[in-house]
Amino acid sequence: MSNNKYFGYAGKILTVDLSSSDYVVEDTPFDLIVNFMGGKGFGAKILYDELKPGCEPLSEDNIMVVATGPLTGTLMPASGHVTLSTKSPLTGIWLDSHCAGFLGPELKMAGYDAIIIKGKAKKPTVLVIKDDGVSFEDGRDLWGKFTFESQELLRKKYGENCQFMCIGPAGERKARFANIVSGGRGFGRGGSGAVMGSKNLKAVVVKGTRGIGIYDLDGFMRMCTEAYNELTVSPDTGGGRPKYGTNSIYSFMIEAGAHPVKNFQTGVFEAVKECNEDVLDKKYYKRHIACFSCPINCSKASRVDDGKYKGKFTEGPEYENMWSLGAQCGNSNIGSIIYGEHLCDEYGLDAISTGNVIGFTMECFEKGILSEKQIGFPVKFGNDEAIIKFIEMMAKGEGVGELMSQGVRQMSKELGKGTEKFAMHVKGMEIPAYDPRGAFGMGLAYATSDRGACHLRAWTLGAEILDVRNRIDPFATEFKAELVKSQQDFYAVIQSAVVCLFLNFGLTQRQITRCLQSLTGIKEWKTTEDILKIGERIYNLTRLFSMREGISAKDDTLPQRLLREPTKEGPTKGVVVDLDTMLKEYYLIRHWDREGRPTKEKLTELGLDKYK
Amino acid sequence: MKVKIKAKFFAMPRDYQGERELEMEVSEDFQQALEEIDSRTKIGIKEKLDKRFVILINGRNYRKVLEDKGKLEEGDNLAFVPFLGGG
Structure with missing residues (x-):
């Protein structure tokens, strides 16, 4: 059983100093729980208070906070997540990254709400956390090895039932x-793998056998049953998603003109006839894979049975990577997407950024900005073999791959020649698989996302395109500020609770509040408003963090391609995003001033006075 | 008046129908057209529209489009899409 003081929590935080091979275990402070909940919230509070402003992200001064939340590891469906917060080496600002699978529950069962990793090991190291025991072990034999082989060797050494981050x-x-991989899943976006590499930390091994205390067991079990039932009858989490995985939306996004093609030059992808979720399901998906306590089964094991990629396999491919290694590069060869995604996982690269950068490089080649001599081979859009070569070159830092692996912002800075107009990033984070010219809300979502362009801080397409009640026009600016702000605050709650965002597609905010209430009994969390206030507090604190690192209103923008370059065909023909109108409204609603800084009144209201 | 349209089926509606798309001639009046499509397909428009799936006309929510132009036009694409979240 758990030895914690609080229901729903493990009750302890482990702080590890890699420089001195030391660690301390402390009680999780109650005011941290009440005001910041867990996961992303813990990361925001701990990093703002402890990280030296302006610190170099790849120096030993950077800190990684790996945190669970109250719902992690419970019987609540989709509760297998864990978060990692740090300063990003890709963007230089706030980064929170979320990993599915089984690691989060294992960490909580080992007795920790969070591990704070500081310093830098003198040699490659494996951190082993087993219930109350912590040890620093030699990782030199694993250095240089792929993530799957490394995990296999760790499993042999430390036991079948351990979980890893590697x-x-x-x-x-x-x-x-660079990503951190856990099983077949990963902490994506923003380069947390590079931070881990800079600390000489090859892997973390976790094994726990404790339990979690529940405040109102009957009430919580009723909520878990309700959640399970809701998720299994929903047309999304009980229909399209179990069958097609995250690719359930693939063809539909192309139909809506919201799936960017050839580095966002068009929204029309003719190859959808042979490259779509139906083909994946019939030809490539071999079985379903579920994360801890999840009835959705959205992950798929895929294998290529014929053609030049015969025998290649992956856990996926996810919708995002079907785009990044597919339409973004004008590529419809599914075998190459499966192999490409597998390579990204093996080397530990973020597949969204990887594909975005490759698409940008292909456009530079077609425009004559990068030559065949500079690259080493021709790289026109649709060249699947070039995509595979680029992944290897980026992972190894070979040739032009070294520059590419610094991200599209840095690449365009070095290349010049107007490439910044089509370098598709916000604040240095490569834009993912949705074109805001097909749904304006995503433009505001990208521009104001706290970690740079991201679809997991607000995902407005459902409300803009599918919602029959609100009928929000995807090509208008009205209601987008409210929509984006409310989603950002609520997603911050989900990411602090810590559960999968897909729970949000089955449960209402009220139901999630009731889950938290019956689990923890925390009297300050009675209403949905109480819960959303926590989300708003976290979102304002991550904003303050990034402003302290140098961003301001001028960075809340989009690449020129989305603001001034209308597509020439398809459902979004002639459309550009009117960001300014939405952004002004957004600042007003957030109570941020013209510089994008939270007002003193707002900070007082959120209990963040000390950060004024 | 009759117009030629393309009905496209996504995710679960595609499973009900068993094919990706269908060209057909229907009335330009939307309600009339829905009844005609319902009688020629297996997706169950009467029971499931706005409950299990929604219709996009040329990529936009059908209610919004109908507010703007009132009826169907020659060459319209009608997409039958279930309520789905992000990927």
Whole structure:
């Protein structure tokens, strides 16, 4: 059983100093729980208070906060997530990254709400956390190895039932968008793998056997049953998603003109006839994979049975990577997407950024900005073999791959020649698989996302395109500020609770509040408003964090391509995003001033007085 | 008056129908057209529209489009899409 003081929590925070191979275990402070909940919220509070402003993200001064939340590891469906917060080496600002699978529950069962990782090990190290025992072990034999082989060796050494977080060669050489891999899943976006590599930390091994205390067991079990039933009858989480995975939306996004093609030059992808979720389901998906306590089964094991990629496999491909290694590069060869995604996981590279950068490079080649001589081979859109070569070059830092692995912002800075107009990023984070010219809300979502362009801080397409009640026009600016702000605050709650965002597609805010209430009994969390206030507090604190690192209103923008370059065909023909109108409204609603800084009144209201 | 349209089926509506798209001639009046499409397909428009799936006309929510132009036009694409979240 748990030895915690608070229901729903493990009750302890482990702080590890890699420089001295020391650690301390402390009680999780109650005011941290009440005001910041867990996960992303814990990361925001701990990093703002403890990280030296202006610190170099790849220096030993950077800190990683790996945190669970109250719902993690419970019987609540989709509760297998864990968060990681740090300063991003890709963007230089706030980064929170979320990993599905089984690691989060294991960490909580080992007795920790969070681990704070500081310093830098003198040699490659494996951090082993088993219930109350913590040890620093030699990781030199694993250095240089792929993530799956590394995890296999760790499993043999430490036991079948351990969970891992592990970097590959890309993280070791500090590629700016390197991932951390856990099982077949990963902490994506922003380069947390490079931070881990800079600390000489090859892997973390976790094994726990404790439990979690529940405040109102009957009430919580009723909520878990309700959640399970809701998720399994929903046309999304009980229909399209279990069958097609995250690709359930693939063809529909192309139909709506919201799936960017060839580095956002068009929204029309003719190859959808042979490259779509139906083909994936019939030809490539071999079985379903579920995360901890999840009835959705959105992950798929895929394998290529014929053609030049015969025998290649992946856990996926996810919708995002079907785009990034597919339409973004004008590529419809699904075998190459499956192999490309697998390589990204093996090397530990973020596949969204990887594909975005490759699409940008292809456009530079077609425009004559990068030559065949500079690259080493021709790279026109649709060249699947070039995509595979680029992944290897980025992971190893070979040739033009070294520059590419620094991200599209840095690449366009070095290339010049007007490339910044079509370098598709916000604040240095490569834009993912939705074109805001097909739904304006995503433009505001990208421009104001706290970690740079991201679809997991607000995902407005459902409300803008599918919602039959509100009928929000995807090509208008009205109601977008309210929509984006409310989603950002609520997603911050989900990411602090810590559960999968897909729970949000089955449960209402009220139901999630009741889950938290019956689990923890925390009297300050009675209403949905109480819960959303926590989300708003977190979102304002991550904003303050990034402003302290140098961003201001001028960075809340989009690439020129989205603001001034209308597409020439398809459902979004002639459309550009009217960001300014939405942004002004957004600042007003957020009570941020013209510089995008939260007002003193807002900070007081959120209990953030000390950060004024 | 009759117009030629393309009905496209996504995710679960595609499973009900068993094919990706269908060209057909229907009335320009939307309600009339829906009844005609319902009788020629297996997706169950009467029971499931606005409950299990929604219709996009040329990529936009059908209610919004109908507010703007009132009726169907020659060459319209009608997409039958279930309520889905992000990927």
